[in-house]
Amino acid sequence: MNEIAPMEQFSEKPVVEACARAPVGLLAELTHRCPLQCPYCSNPLELDRVNSELTTEQWQDVMRQAAELGILQIHLSGGEPTVRKDLEDIVEVAAKAGLYTNLITAGVTLTRDRLKRLKELGLDHVQLSIQDVDDANAEKISAYKNGLAKKREVGKWVRELEMPLTINAPIHRLNIENLPNIIDFAVEMGAGRIEVANIQYYAWALKNRAALMPTRAQVLKSAEIVEEAKQRLKGVMVFDFVVPDYYAKTPKPCMGGWGRGVMNVTPQGRVLPCHASESVPGLVFDNVKDRRLADIWLNGQAFQKYRGTSWMKEPCRSCPRAELDFGGCRCQAMAFTGDAANTDPACKLSPYHEAFVAAAERESAEATPPPFIYRRMSPTKATPTG
């Protein structure tokens, strides 16, 4: 059976060609508000303000349009999606439209009653993130007190309500040594699935790279741990292992190819080919307030710009992997080489590859990493309503 995994933006599997005309998944960033301040947050450095967020009706319309467009799965994310009081109203419409609904949550603002209600309204799956299974370390990473205890409680509710649970564990220098315990925690919580997700260095994580980057030896060890656990827990828990591409030789097929299977809607309604794509200059991001989702997907400038392979330069253009990894990640190419059309520096064929690897090796070898720059709303620059 073929498997297409819309959210597995880093998987090595080739993407199924027949689905290229309609996206499979939509990441709905309902809000950028979050009680946690994790230094590797995937949200942009410039966060959308609460008063600029789409309204309930606008999000509901996005859900209906998504189903019409052929999207199969909706990932309700943020920020922390449960800080929106109308999450129930959005889930209800999404489920009624026939979408498979996935809640991506840190859990700390959830109550059992709310979760029960969400289930009744059709929520299909809960993905709960953890920072670490060590209380003090979890607190240090998230800048949030007693988060882990709350997450244990949420995990228990999810299972009591007989909902499927995924534990999402972002992995980095500060918790990589705890990986065996993190895996045990997920089993104990009754999770059917775990994401061992090495941090991908964009936005906040890129800002904090020197504080987060594990050593190559640590990464290799973690891969062994995952492989052993995968075998041991076959039929009990499914593993998704996201490798850190700084130590890779070939780039990840970011988003399964630009504008190919996934789209992202920001709290303000901007529609992006990936959550980090606002870091690429020269792209025009349409807003769901102005244009239909299907039109944006098919014709939007930002989606067309790096779709397919015709935009490629060498070494991508003649590369046999061009349609496997699509030249990797445009945002990483932009951040590291200054040109988003260059091959991803994670690729060994990139002239920037050596410097890219050297940066990871140098930073991870520092005995004392720099302090975290926590993810916060900037106090001075208010974003105008968009």
Place this chain on the structure above:
Amino acid sequence: MTTDATRTRVMVVPASKPALPPHIKLRHDPGRGRWHVLAPERVFEPDPIAIEILKRCNGATSVEEIATELAKDYNAPLQEILADTISMLQELSDKGVIKAA
């Protein structure tokens, strides 16, 4: 926790009565003209045989009964179909797509 008792790998045998758990959805997608299995952060595209097997995973029909029906429909030897069905369902069970009680 309610799930502790089930936290071991389930082996699919001829007498197993497989079912799709509520959060796994076998759906026909009219836009793409094909069937999908929707699972947590996964979409599977079952081939025609897998679709026939999955449609029969109702928690009441045994693997042996499913294989017998398919052997008849496809005019194929039962033992071969049974072995293929078990191996497919084992793989799906390991991925959490079916529950084989």
